[in-house]
Amino acid sequence: MSRRKLSRLTQQLVFTGPTTILFALVVLIPFLLGIYYSMTNWNGVSRHLEFVGLSNYAHVLTADPEFRNAFWFTVRFTIVAVLVTNLLGFFLAYFLTKPLKSKNVLRTVFFMPNMIGGLLLGFIWQFIFVRGFAAIGQATGISFFKLPWLGNEPTAFWGIVIVFVWQYAGYLMVIYIASLGNVSKDVIESAQIDGATHGQILWKIIVPLVMPAVTVCLFLAISWSFKMFDLNLALTGGGPFNATRSVALDIYREAFTNSRLGLGTAKAVIFFVIVAIITAIQVRATKSREVEA
């Protein structure tokens, strides 16, 4: 009896022990420590921490224009990037499930940018915007390419959107293709026989049926864009004049440029709360639509 209990305990430890310990060490303890540090004047050097209560939070929420700017930039960016990436990803998937000769090659082409990490992509596109666009502008005379892309506030915003869409549309396309493959041909054929137009079939039949994929893709795109860091760091570094600084980059700068780690962790906790709320709302909203469909 006790031997059996012992072997059960051993099994529990062997099977869940390593994951639990490492998870606690790397995620759980830092997470809890962060809540504590966010209420101190931690600067990373001095070992003596002073407890300052909620004053870091008060500072971030009321007296920190940089955090506010970063937050609004991130919100605007997320809305635009999520919409464009999903629309492009969906329509690429929709067209590439039709019997095209080049569909396999095109799927590869659209997906490939996703393999490259945000940091290297950011540097590659820095070159495209600074040199490549200028060269195209000179050759063709099209004013679109002559804009000072990364040197100007509105164009820098759209510059990041372009790179983000280029990077992630193919990933969402793959998910949408898998989902479109599950839409039964009989349903579409019978709708055609009933005289439904292409548009009606797309919006009234296909879109509701791929709603689960929409949930997943919205979830992924929101998570990528709201937490964007590497691409932001490499492409614009938050510039010009901090106009394209994301929240993740702002936390990083607060900690490592200003050496105010206490303030940085307070921002980090606020960031977590916002991400958690958005995730909860988003999952609930799309799940409820799924049931109706």
Place this chain on the structure above:
Amino acid sequence: MEQESRYRIQTLILEILLVLVGLLFLVPFYFLLSNSLKTFGEILSDSASLPSSIQWANYKAGWEAINFPSAFKNSLIITIASNLLLVLFSSMTAYQMVRRDSLYNRLLFGVFVAAMVIPFQSIMLPLMDVTSRTGFSDSLWGLVICYIGFGAPLSVFLFHGSMKSIPLEIEQAARVDGSGTYGVFFRIVYPMMRPMFVTVIILNTLWIWNDYLLPSLVLTSESLQTIPIATYMLFGQYTKQWDLALPALVLGIAPVIVFFLAMQKYIVSGIAAGAVKG
């Protein structure tokens, strides 16, 4: 018949349009490759056309500037070690959670699912404190430990989902035949989980190989630099020296592009499966 011919013209137009969009997607690669082979002067004067004379020396300089063999080796060690251990540990955890439905295991699973929401930037500052106190900082193994801890929630979640579909009867039959718990897991359950292995490994590889922030916080020695870190350092050191930076970028993305073209089928199906489950 009539419908078919109409269909063909529409398809052709669609095909042409999509090929154009595809070419647009490839333009950045053209700029990257053609300019990586030009002299610095030619990059500045004419970045749109093909190189007038091919400068292979750029690649030698780029190779040395990011210390490519060392950076590649470090990235490879970290990615492979993290993947192997993540798959082993999280599949075992998921198995235990599904087969021993205790309150503790249910709670643990709940914590893992909730933790998937935590952005890395929310824990990175205290994590640096933890790694420096425990002596994990500035070592590849310390970094691998961080990846296992941070990657465990999603991996466990994915394995948990796939484990539920493995019938208990097969395991019971193996037990009757005299297999112990560990034998059942490694000889019966493990092989049946293979499709999910592919998904978990692909998702973790894309993340770990390309990650910049975590290694930049944990590693400080130059000899431990990964490809993203070496690239970032290069750009910090030589701003706008494109004849050096572009070949370094080509070298940096080459391994992952080769990996993709070789493993495309698995990558695409792995991502689709991961999304359906996730």
